[in-house]
Amino acid sequence: MKGPKLKGKSALTRRGIYEGLLERGWEPVNAKRYATELTTKLREDAINFAKKQGYIKCP
Numbered sequence: 001m002k003g004p005k006l007k008g009k010s011a012l013t014r015r016g017i018y019e020g021l022l023e024r025g026w027e028p029v030n031a032k033r034y035a036t037e038l039t040t041k042l043r044e045d046a047i048n049f050a051k052k053q054g055y056i057k058c059p
Contacts, residue, residue: 014039
């Protein structure tokens with residue numbers, strides 16, 4: 001799931017976070033930056049968790 005599927009899910013996550021921040025009054029530039037940072041962190045955490053659980057093999 002590390003390939004295109006994870007990237008697609010990350011894009012949806014980033015968009016959801018971004019839209020939620022805009023609804024809370026964030027400036028679009030700041031919302032986009034934070035949503036991207038948070039999504040990147042979540043993606044890295046998910047990959048590391050999957051590796052530790054043996055769901056994906058370490059290269």
